[in-house]
Amino acid sequence: MDFELGSRVKEHIYDVDPYIPGEMVEGYIKLASNENNYGPSPKVVEALREYADRVNIYPYMNREVREAIAEYCNLSRENITAGNGSDELIELVLKVFRGPVLYFNPTFGEYRICSQILGEKCSYINLEQDFSFPLNRYLKKAEKANILFLCSPNNPTGTVIPLKDIEKILELGKPAVVDEAYFEFYGETSASLLEEHGNLIILRTFSKAFALGGLRIGYAISSPEVAGLLYKVKQPFSVNSFAEVAALAALEDVAFMKKNVEKIKEDREMLYRKLSDRFRVYESDANFILVDSSPMTSQELFNRLYEKKIIVRRLGSFPGFRGEYTRISVGSSEENRKLIQALDRI
Numbered sequence: 001m002d003f004e005l006g007s008r009v010k011e012h013i014y015d016v017d018p019y020i021p022g023e024m025v026e027g028y029i030k031l032a033s034n035e036n037n038y039g040p041s042p043k044v045v046e047a048l049r050e051y052a053d054r055v056n057i058y059p060y061m062n063r064e065v066r067e068a069i070a071e072y073c074n075l076s077r078e079n080i081t082a083g084n085g086s087d088e089l090i091e092l093v094l095k096v097f098r099g100p101v102l103y104f105n106p107t108f109g110e111y112r113i114c115s116q117i118l119g120e121k122c123s124y125i126n127l128e129q130d131f132s133f134p135l136n137r138y139l140k141k142a143e144k145a146n147i148l149f150l151c152s153p154n155n156p157t158g159t160v161i162p163l164k165d166i167e168k169i170l171e172l173g174k175p176a177v178v179d180e181a182y183f184e185f186y187g188e189t190s191a192s193l194l195e196e197h198g199n200l201i202i203l204r205t206f207s208k209a210f211a212l213g214g215l216r217i218g219y220a221i222s223s224p225e226v227a228g229l230l231y232k233v234k235q236p237f238s239v240n241s242f243a244e245v246a247a248l249a250a251l252e253d254v255a256f257m258k259k260n261v262e263k264i265k266e267d268r269e270m271l272y273r274k275l276s277d278r279f280r281v282y283e284s285d286a287n288f289i290l291v292d293s294s295p296m297t298s299q300e301l302f303n304r305l306y307e308k309k310i311i312v313r314r315l316g317s318f319p320g321f322r323g324e325y326t327r328i329s330v331g332s333s334e335e336n337r338k339l340i341q342a343l344d345r346i
């Protein structure tokens with residue numbers, strides 16, 4: 001029997017412009033997805049090995065994981081929602097709160113993609129030309145939105161939003177997400193605003209500083225009421241037991257994470273100086289650096305580095321901005337040295 005797909009599909013799905021992950025080739029240095037190339041704590045690896053023969057049991061450590069995260073954040077378990085990466089939490093927020101959605105450009109693509117998938121209207125405003133945050137324009141545009149997305153430090157620019165600006169946005173009384181995926185590389189958080197602002201939802205992840213990207217675990221910090229709503233719409237077992245075990249072990253070895261974050265931050269400053277000899281670069285508070293390589297195109301820069309077995313993220317041009325952009329993650333010290341050598345030969 002003929003099946004006419006078109007008439008059965010939700011129409012807005014045809015407009016979805018899906019996420020494209022960073023490339024990965026065995027044996028290449030990958031600086032394309034803002035991972036932590038020092039890898040997870042040995043304690044995490046040991047805990048995963050030990051758990052391997054118990055995967056017949058459904059995940060059951062949600063309470064423990066939330067308690068451990070809460071302790072790390074100096075909050076209570078009721079403030080924490082654990083999810084399958086912060087990607088899932090973005091989706092849960094958009095399942096709970098209706099649109100229209102507001103975000104800024106350029107930023108992490110999932111706010112737009114998830115909104116499109118869920119059929120929510122969304123709009124954006126451009127950051128300033130130096131990628132700083134345009135508070136007044138954002139506040140104005142927010143009048144017509146119901147859910148607000150902010151990212152600080154922002155992917156892909158590495159720039160941050162001042163706490164006082166976030167506070168002004170929270171005063172609008174609309175649900176406002178502050179994506180702090182790169183919190184550990186910056187050190188400042190908007191969590192102190194939660195007590196006074198029940199509309200604040202902070203997203204964090206174990207994928208970056210804790211180096212658990214492959215296991216998919218992130219968390220939201222919110223009021224207990226919002227956390228309750230997020231749990232209502234979440235699949236019960238979306239955080240698998242390996243992710244739970246790894247997060248618990250990682251939180252028992254925060255010192256390991258902090259040591260590597262410090263190395264990454266030192267190398268970030270060194271790379272910034274090196275890259276600024278050649279390109280226009282932006283100061284970053286995350287574990288990556290945005291480079292404007294024009295007149296060389298980002299595709300050209302990508303190709304030249306790819307020949308030397310280094311993969312970076314070519315972003316091309318941003319609508320409304322001049323330039324040709326490439327995002328380069330800060331790798332391990334050895335990888336960063338190789339990157340510099342490669343750049344010297346371009």
Ligand SMILES: Cc1ncc(COP(=O)(O)O)c(C=O)c1O
Pocket residue numbers: 033034084085086087088108151154155179181204205206207213216217218
């Ligand atoms: C700003 C931002 N938020 C969220 C994510 C996704 O994180 P997760 O791996 O926890 O889904 C990323 C990943 O690159 C990101 O840059």
